[in-house]
Amino acid sequence: MSIQSLHHVSVVVDDLDAAKTFFTALGLELEGETPIEGAWADRINAIDGLRVDIAMMRTRDGHGRLELTKFHSPAAVSEGPQPAPSNTLGLRSVMFEVDDVDAAVETALAHGGELVGEVVRYEDVYRLCYVRGPQGIIVALSEDLRRRAGRVGG
Structure with missing residues (x-):
């Protein structure tokens, strides 16, 4: 067993449209968008009643992806000072x-x-x-x- 490639990095956002606009302006391309919900999503996230929208952005070379996720249910949680300083864990x-x-x-x-x-x-x-x-x-x-x-x- 070994890692074959990095598929994507996921970022939770509150304003999905603003995030898509920002990353598109920097040169990423929208690969696709979809709502996510259902028993499988609840189980993998360990959150009952999960409902999100995602937008998958990709680099022009097609090798890098950034998943932008907007939580509708439950609402996204923010902890600590916002915006977080550069030395925040995570x-x-x-x-x-x-x-x-x-x-x-x-x-x-x-x-x-x-x-x-x-x-x-x-x-x-x-x-x-x-x-x-x-x-x-x-x-x-x-x-x-x-x-x-x-x-x-x-």
Whole structure:
């Protein structure tokens, strides 16, 4: 037995439409949407009467997926300070590689995102930053400078 691939990361949101708009603006594509409910969903989640809507977003290369989940019943639960600080236990962030981090930040800000810290350079390898998106989701953005240098110099 071994893990074959990462299928998706799931994020619970309160405003599904706003989340879809935000991640579409950053370049993800809507793969599909569906309501989820029934005995099987109750059993796997250990929640009776579960009713959610999901939107599956995918990266353009088709290898990465982000599942956006809106709970209708029972309502989503938030614990602790909101938005949660960077050192909160649990899922830290979801990172996407972008071709231009400055343009991606500008797009995120135009769609309600907020820059968490600064855009920084890690050696001559990456330009990185964190933006806070819908429901306080921390989205890491990474621009591979080696790839850019290859495009410019190639």
